[in-house]
Amino acid sequence: MTRPFGTTLAAALFAAMPALAQEAAAPEAADTPEEGVAAAQDDLSTLMIHAPWPRPLPLSDGRAGLSDRVSFEVGDTPVYGTLALPPDGPAPTVLLLHGFTGDRDELDIAGTGEGVFRRTARLLAEAGYASLRIDFRGSGESTQGFDFADTTFESQIADAQAALDWLAADDRSAGPLYLIGWSQGGLVAATLAGRGADLEAVALWAAVADPQITFATLFGPKTLEQGVLSDAPTSVALPWGAEITLNQPFFEGVLDADPLAEIARYDGPLFVAQGSEDATVDPAQAEMWLKAHDGPQELWLREMDHTFDAYQGPERLDDMVSATVAFFDMLGAP
DSSP states (O other), X not given: OXXXXXXXXXXXXXXXXXXXXXXXXXXXXXXXXXXXXXXXXXXXXXOOOOOOOOOOOOOOGGGSOEEEEEEEEETXXXXXXXXXXXXXXXXXXXXXXXXXXXXXXXXXXXXXXXXXXXXXXXXXXXXXXXXXXXXXXXXXXXOTTOOGGGOOHHHHHHHHXXXXXXXHHOTTEEEEEEEEXXXXXXXHHHHHHHTTOOOSEEEEESOOSOHHHHHHHHHOHHHHHHHHHOSSOEEEEXXXXXXXXXXXXXXXXXXXXXXXXXXXXXXXXXXXXXXXXXXXXXTHHHHHHHHHOOSOEEEEEESOOTTTTTTTOSHHHHHHHHHHHHHHHHTTOO
């Protein structure tokens, strides 16, 4: 733990959280989706660049190229992933970073037989980009010698940096590297960018800009406080019915992490996608990213939830991938 955290400070912090959450609350819903998007965009006063109208992405499996299961080690622990390649061989590569309790394919999209990141990887390949999606240690397939309870922001940052290093050394990845981070994966992506990773651009999808507010909402303030103060593992009941166990370092990381300060040190291109109906990451956090970042940036705001409406189908995700690809294309790749 990097700073003292006594009971008095804990009480003050968690007592203040409702007020902080109210301060960060999104504007009231408009009568129509179009009015809601327009109002939210008006509130985001940061100067933004705008990519060309997103080009439609082909959906034919025949153009998706090849996928290989790969692995590398962080310390003595293997990290597993899937490298997806376009049909024309080596290409600029996107590293996909999954969210809290997720895995490298991410949650299933209704009616598709694909997870959010598996489909994203296919669409990227069809647009000419390679991609690597990984299971952070403790998640998915990467559980050998590392329990999920031991996960922290810093462990995931180390995994992502190791993935970038692996890509830089692999001859199937050619040219610039890009990041896409979803939710907590967005926090990891922003931190990597701020710490000097060699990146062409970063895309943050519904990314956690304020971990204290986000995880107080997700866990409940009392559970978050218990996790910080207890040396024993803490059980957490999640809103979707799952129950997990996390050790104290995770909760300490929630208090210590400052992703906005990290992204402030990155002046490269930044794409921020956010849903106005997101109940996990407050839509106001999109504005936080834009205000903290000093460089070319674009906001993509739509009426959708934290899953990009994946439980209804792939349409929102496909639109968002198209917009992300258009932003990357504007930079000169592939």
